[in-house]
Amino acid sequence: MKIRKFEADTLREAMEQARRELGDNAVILNTREVRPLPGARTGGRPRVELVAAVDTGPAVLTSPEPPAPREAETGRDQEASPALAAEVAALREALVSLVGEGVLVAHTKAAPGPERRMRDVGVDAALAGQIARSLQECSSPEEAAAQWECLFSCAAPSLPESGPAVWALVGPTGAGKTSCAARLAAAYRFREKRSVALISCDGVRIGAPEQLQRIASTMGTPFELCLDASSLSEALDRCSSHDIVLVDTPGGPPRDDGFLKGLRSLLRDGRISAHLVLPANISREARRIAVEAFSALDPQRVILTKLDEAGSSIPLLAISQEIPAAVSFVSEGQELAGGLMPADARSLALRVMEELMG
Ligand SMILES: Nc1nc2c(ncn2[C@@H]2O[C@H](COP(=O)(O)OP(=O)(O)OP(=O)(O)O)[C@@H](O)[C@H]2O)c(=O)[nH]1
Numbered sequence: 001m002k003i004r005k006f007e008a009d010t011l012r013e014a015m016e017q018a019r020r021e022l023g024d025n026a027v028i029l030n031t032r033e034v035r036p037l038p039g040a041r042t043g044g045r046p047r048v049e050l051v052a053a054v055d056t057g058p059a060v061l062t063s064p065e066p067p068a069p070r071e072a073e074t075g076r077d078q079e080a081s082p083a084l085a086a087e088v089a090a091l092r093e094a095l096v097s098l099v100g101e102g103v104l105v106a107h108t109k110a111a112p113g114p115e116r117r118m119r120d121v122g123v124d125a126a127l128a129g130q131i132a133r134s135l136q137e138c139s140s141p142e143e144a145a146a147q148w149e150c151l152f153s154c155a156a157p158s159l160p161e162s163g164p165a166v167w168a169l170v171g172p173t174g175a176g177k178t179s180c181a182a183r184l185a186a187a188y189r190f191r192e193k194r195s196v197a198l199i200s201c202d203g204v205r206i207g208a209p210e211q212l213q214r215i216a217s218t219m220g221t222p223f224e225l226c227l228d229a230s231s232l233s234e235a236l237d238r239c240s241s242h243d244i245v246l247v248d249t250p251g252g253p254p255r256d257d258g259f260l261k262g263l264r265s266l267l268r269d270g271r272i273s274a275h276l277v278l279p280a281n282i283s284r285e286a287r288r289i290a291v292e293a294f295s296a297l298d299p300q301r302v303i304l305t306k307l308d309e310a311g312s313s314i315p316l317l318a319i320s321q322e323i324p325a326a327v328s329f330v331s332e333g334q335e336l337a338g339g340l341m342p343a344d345a346r347s348l349a350l351r352v353m354e355e356l357m358g
């Protein structure tokens with residue numbers, strides 16, 4: 001293969017030069033506008049640079065050693081023949097010398113394929129392979145979502161046959177527990193017309209109880225502050241006529257055994273069910289630690305928050321496989337009203353498939 005760079009006043013002239021030198025079979029690899037430096041002789045007019053190539057049979061470039069496959073690459077990546085890899089490496093080197101690394105990166109560093117993207121965020125390799133293969137047969141993200149919604153387990157929180165549903169929101173620091181308590185209270189109070197009470201057990205975060213108390217008073221719902229298990233049980237007795245009692249708990253480091261022990265002890269009243277609030281934007285490792293630690297509280301449901309800050313929806317696939325219970329709600333944004341929605345398997349799958357197929 002012969003590769004040449006041409007420069008002219010217009011694209012047409014540059015193409016003409018390429019055709020003259022390389023013949024009618026020349027293929028244009030890249031074009032760009034070259035702006036002259038201040039004071040250049042060209043009178044300040046931009047010129048056009050064109051890189052073209054023509055196949056001349058065996059490669060005319062010297063081939064370096066084939067590059068060793070990168071460790072993380074397996075499967076099909078490694079099956080490419082060494083001769084082909086060498087030729088690609090030589091072509092790459094020639095192109096870099098002609099057009100520069102930046103242009104080459106912009107043109108050739110395509111996003112990794114769906115399988116790699118899934119594996120990179122922690123999706124089980126076998127599952128990632130299966131999904132990636134199925135995507136090749138799907139004509140739309142909707143079709144793929146219909147096929148893979150089964151991976152997402154979503155369910156509304158259960159309401160007890162008698163007495164109030166008492167949901168304690170637990171999770172890592174800053175996950176969105178207090179926001180969820182307020183949003184759930186607003187949603188059940190105003191949309192579902194249920195009677196709701198709010199309890200804060202957060203004696204840690206400065207201003208947290210006051211914040212919830214203000215929201216409760218705006219909504220006209222009772223509010224209690226309970227800093228230990230016995231005062232919480234007494235408050236629950238007083239809230240027995242309500243439909244739903246939302247208990248906000250303090251955040252803490254999931255690795256801290258003392259914190260978890262304290263939380264378990266605080267929530268020991270049998271009427272309380274834990275709901276794990278998990279932000280979708282935390283790192284894989286932080287998520288693994290949080291899921292493992294808070295699973296000790298046997299959460300009845302998981303609320304996924306901060307979907308809007310997650311950057312990518314693909315990790316939702318991994319999250320769905322890791323969490324210990326069905327997802328009840330998902331949240332986005334910081335508004336009190338509207339940001340919390342019932343979780344729906346099809347729409348979670350669609351978010352992921354749109355990104356993988358986009
Ligand atoms: N973008 C975005 N921000 C959120 C979401 N949910 C909560 N937040 C914000 O995240 C921050 C922390 O939310 P909180 O509700 O105070 O979190 P927390 O889990 O109660 O925090 P601690 O009590 O300190 O552990 C606040 O600024 C919220 O407005 C969400 O879904 N999306």
Ligand SMILES: [Mg+2]
Pocket residue numbers: 177178179202205208248249250251
């Ligand atoms: Mg809080």
